[in-house]
Amino acid sequence: MISCDPVGDAAIRIKFNEDVTPTLNRKIRSFCRRLSHQAVEAIIEWVPSFDSVTVYYSPYHMSYETIRNMLLELASGDMLLGEDTKMLVKIPVFYGGSAGPDLEKVAKKSGLSVNEVIEKHSGVDYLIYMIGFLPGFPYLGGLPKELATPRLDNPRSSVPAGSVGIAGSQTGAYPLASPGGWNLIGQTPVKLFDPDRDAPFLYQAGDKIRFVPVSESDYRTIEKQVHNNTFQVEKEVIRNEQPSD
Amino acid sequence: MSQPLFKFRKTGLQTTIQDLGRQGLQQYGVVVSGAMDPFALQVSNLLVGNGRDEGALEIALMGPELDVLSSAVIAICGADLSPAVNGVRAPMWRSFEVREGDRITFGRPLSGMRAYLAVAGGFDVSVDMGSKSTYERANLGTVIEKNMVISGFNVNGFHGLGLSHTDIPDYNDPGYIRVVEGPDTDHFTEKGIESFYSQQHIISPESDRMGYRLKSAEIPHKNGADIWSDAIPFGTIQIPANGQPIILMADRQTTGGYARIATVISIDVPRVSQLPPDGKIYFHPIKVDEAQKLAVKEEQFLRILEMNVKDAAD
Numbered sequence: 001m002i003s004c005d006p007v008g009d010a011a012i013r014i015k016f017n018e019d020v021t022p023t024l025n026r027k028i029r030s031f032c033r034r035l036s037h038q039a040v041e042a043i044i045e046w047v048p049s050f051d052s053v054t055v056y057y058s059p060y061h062m063s064y065e066t067i068r069n070m071l072l073e074l075a076s077g078d079m080l081l082g083e084d085t086k087m088l089v090k091i092p093v094f095y096g097g098s099a100g101p102d103l104e105k106v107a108k109k110s111g112l113s114v115n116e117v118i119e120k121h122s123g124v125d126y127l128i129y130m131i132g133f134l135p136g137f138p139y140l141g142g143l144p145k146e147l148a149t150p151r152l153d154n155p156r157s158s159v160p161a162g163s164v165g166i167a168g169s170q171t172g173a174y175p176l177a178s179p180g181g182w183n184l185i186g187q188t189p190v191k192l193f194d195p196d197r198d199a200p201f202l203y204q205a206g207d208k209i210r211f212v213p214v215s216e217s218d219y220r221t222i223e224k225q226v227h228n229n230t231f232q233v234e235k236e237v238i239r240n241e242q243p244s245d
Numbered sequence: 246m247s248q249p250l251f252k253f254r255k256t257g258l259q260t261t262i263q264d265l266g267r268q269g270l271q272q273y274g275v276v277v278s279g280a281m282d283p284f285a286l287q288v289s290n291l292l293v294g295n296g297r298d299e300g301a302l303e304i305a306l307m308g309p310e311l312d313v314l315s316s317a318v319i320a321i322c323g324a325d326l327s328p329a330v331n332g333v334r335a336p337m338w339r340s341f342e343v344r345e346g347d348r349i350t351f352g353r354p355l356s357g358m359r360a361y362l363a364v365a366g367g368f369d370v371s372v373d374m375g376s377k378s379t380y381e382r383a384n385l386g387t388v389i390e391k392n393m394v395i396s397g398f399n400v401n402g403f404h405g406l407g408l409s410h411t412d413i414p415d416y417n418d419p420g421y422i423r424v425v426e427g428p429d430t431d432h433f434t435e436k437g438i439e440s441f442y443s444q445q446h447i448i449s450p451e452s453d454r455m456g457y458r459l460k461s462a463e464i465p466h467k468n469g470a471d472i473w474s475d476a477i478p479f480g481t482i483q484i485p486a487n488g489q490p491i492i493l494m495a496d497r498q499t500t501g502g503y504a505r506i507a508t509v510i511s512i513d514v515p516r517v518s519q520l521p522p523d524g525k526i527y528f529h530p531i532k533v534d535e536a537q538k539l540a541v542k543e544e545q546f547l548r549i550l551e552m553n554v555k556d557a558a559d
Contacts, residue, residue, distance in 0.1 A: 005428035008508030009536035011478040013428050020473065032272075045269045047476040047499060054476030056271075059511075059537040060544040131274040132474055132500030135383050139474065175274075176383055193274075195373055195385060201273050 002075050004068045009059050014071050015052040022127055022141070027079035028053055029086075029206040034074050042067065048205050049130045050139070087207045088125060090234040091173065091188050093164050094219035095121075099187035102149075106166060106183055110146045118213055120144045121185065125208045126171065136175035136193035136201050138209060143171045155181035162188045164211060186211075189223035190233055202233055247369035249314040250397035253389060257309035257351065259454075260389050261379035262370055263361075263495075264300040270374060271476070271499040278378040278386070281359050281454060281495050281518035284414070284543070285323030289363035291550050292320035292340040294402045294558055300370065300377030301363040302389075306521070308351020308360065309389075316344045317397060318365035318404045324357025324416060324519055339407030340365075357416035357519035366400035380496060403558055412546075416519040421529040424482065424507035425536050429472060432504035433484070437464045441506055442528055446490065450522040454496040457517060459526075463488030470503045477501040480509030480517065482528075492517055510536040512543045 003015050014031070018024045028048050035046055035055070042062035046055045057067055095118045096103045107114045126140035133139075148169040156179065159165075163174045165182030174180065175192035188211075194200055203209065214222065225231035253260075263286060266279025280286035280303055287297040302309075308326045320340040321328050328335040329350050330343055337360075343349065351360070370377050370387040379386035389395075430438065441464050449458040470486040477483065477493045483503040484490050492509060493501065494517075507530065509517055520526065 006425050006508075006533040007428055007476065007505070008425050008478050008480055009510050009533055009540050011476065011508075013476070015428075045271055047271045049475045049500060050473040052473075052475060054478075056268075056478065058544075059540045063537055064533045130474065130500070131272065133274060133498055135270075135274045135276070137274050178382075193383070195383070200374065205272065 002072065004071065006064055007054060009064075011054055011056045012064065012067055012071065013052050013054045014075060018051065020050045020129070020141075023080070024051060025127060025129055025206060026084060030079045030082065030084070031075055032205075038074070040070070047132075049132070084239075086238050087203060088210060088236040088238050089203045089207060090210050090212050090236075091190055091192075092214045092218070092222055093122070093186040093188050093211045094214055094216055095186035097216060099163070099219075100185040102152075102165070102183035103185040106147060106149050106185055109149050112146065117147060117185070120147060121171065122211045122213050125210050128203055128205050128207050128209060130205050134174065134176050134178055134193070138172055138203065140171050140209060143169055145169070147171070149183045151181040152183065155179055159184065160187065162190065162192070164188060187219075189219050189226055190231070191226060208238065247396040247398050249394050250317055250364060250368070250399065251349075251395050252312040252314060253309055253391060253393045253395070254312055254348075255310040256389050256391050257304055258307035259305040260309045261303050262300045262368060262387050262389070263303040263378045264376055265298045266378055266495065267374050267376040267380075267385070274499050275374060276380055276383065276496055276498060277479070278376070278380040278454075279495050280361065282323050282361070282515040284512075284515045285359070286361045286363075287547055288338065288408060288550065289320045289322035289361040291547070291554050292322070292338070292406050292408070293318050293363050293365040293404075294400065294554060295363060295365065295367055297547065297551065299363065299367040301361045301368075304351065304360045304362060306354055306358055310351075311349040313343045313345055313347040313349065314394065315399060316342060316401075317399055318342050318402045319362055321360055321362050322408075323360040325355040326357075326360050327352035327355060328360070336407070338413050340404040342404050354521075358521050359518060364397050365402040366398035369396040369398055406554060406557060408550075414515065414519075416516070419516045419520055419524065419526055421527050422513050422517060423510045423531045423536065424528050425510060425533050426507050426530045427505070429504040429506065432466050432468070432470070432472070433506060434465050434467055437466065437488075438506070440464055441490070442530060444527075446526050446528070448520050448522055448524040448526070452522060454494055456494050456497060457492040457520070459490045459492065461489055464490065464506070466504060472502060472504050474500045474502045475505075477505065478508055480511070480514045481505050482507050482509070494518065511540045
């Protein structure tokens with residue numbers, strides 16, 4: 001059952017009250033698509049998350065009751081119907097070395113070799129459940145269970161931009177330098193967020209990410225191409241994939 | 246054509262450019278930023294004939310020192326940080342003219358935390374992702390540095406427009422801060438909720454544009470503080486495991502992972518933003534429709550002011 005709650009006087013949360021699964025993510029994505037087809041002056045923006053969508057609106061143009069009824073109506077019917085196009089975005093990563101100071105720790109904890117960790121981490125297409133924390137920071141689902149590693153006891157005061165890490169059962173990549181407590185296993189030379197680029201973001205919630213292992217020298221080459229704006233991130237279109245929970 | 250307007254002889258404690266923020270990009274994780282006191286920002290803009298969303302200087306507690314390089318019409322609204330022109334007290338909540346060679350200074354903070362200095366025509370600074378707001382962490386907007394010269398689209402407008410003294414907010418008497426409860430009310434014990442609304446909270450010195458940390462008697466959770474990361478509007482109050490509330494402010498992240506007990510109503514957000522460290526507050530819950538009536542009233546006030554300014558300019 002879908003429920004609505006105010007988050008202050010200018011935002012409303014639509015909660016789907018289901019377990020967090022790829023199927024729920026597909027429903028949330030389809031709800032956001034329906035929202036984007038609405039031309040309602042009152043609606044400012046919306047933020048999809050793991051199990052809800054929060055809509056920011058102007059109470060001058062629409063009351064809580066009115067927007068609540070409108071959104072409940074919008075969320076009715078089969079949310080899994082219709083074509084569902086998303087992107088698979090391939091992010092090159094140099095694993096280990098100074099770029100991944102915690103890779104060996106993750107290997108030791110999992111009982112796998114370093115190469116097996118790299119193989120497993122890069123062998124999954126991760127679903128982007130939501131984006132938050134930093135511009136372009138993806139919350140990814142699908143980390144192989146054996147790679148789960150608790151956060152650092154003492155977070156680093158600065159994690160370099162592009163770092164790829166593991167925290168608990170989550171994996172992700174830092175678009176900007178930031179303090180952080182994730183176990184760092186590698187780094188991408190790609191700018192996950194670049195306000196000066198025509199498309200500042202490479203993906204949105206609902207897309208998938210695949211980490212592609214590259215050598216240190218490939219990393220340097222790509223880094224130069226990124227610097228000269230000649231690097232193209234590889235993307236594939238995924239169509240109508242049936243969600244498997 | 247823009248021309249050099251001010252030179253920063255001193256930058257002040259935390260002087261930034263702020264408009265109403267970067268809206269529409271939160272789903273990509275882009276922080277909204279914008280004025281901590283949106284009411285004072287909008288009034289300062291209207292009094293010089295700007296649009297409400299124009300970028301102005303946001304000046305925190307210890308103000309900058311500015312050399313005026315070309316004549317301009319300005320208005321200073323928000324906190325009273327003892328603004329002066331050539332050593333003579335300057336008006337607040339009223340537009341006035343400064344001339345080439347003048348020096349604008351700030352002194353002792355008399356009330357509030359943040360003042361807004363708007364200039365007719367607006368500042369000629371970079372617009373990043375739709376906003377002039379400074380957000381240093383993501384290299385968005387302009388960072389103000391010592392000896393920097395800031396230009397403006399100088400408009401030789403009218404001046405002398407002011408707000409009636411009954412419409413000027415009193416930051417020295419914040420009283421109760423009104424909130425809308427939830428959405429994670431069920432994460433707290435009954436005692437926790439009761440304690441949140443009955444006790445006096447104190448603003449911690451570790452408060453900034455991102456969030457106001459409160460020193461409070463611990464607010465206990467039922468089963469831990471963590472939620473699935475979710476949206477956090479301006480003024481939302483989250484309570485982490487230590488039971489100490491944090492009010493999320495203009496530079497908050499787009500999502501947070503701690504239970505949200507309530508959200509400050511829109512028209513009371515500026516009253517929080519103007520509270521200094523060690524300031525004291527109480528929270529009082531009201532219904533969402535009541536909060537919205539108040540928000541609509543304030544929006545009407547700003548729209549009427551905008552119309553009056555247009556009439557005065559004609």
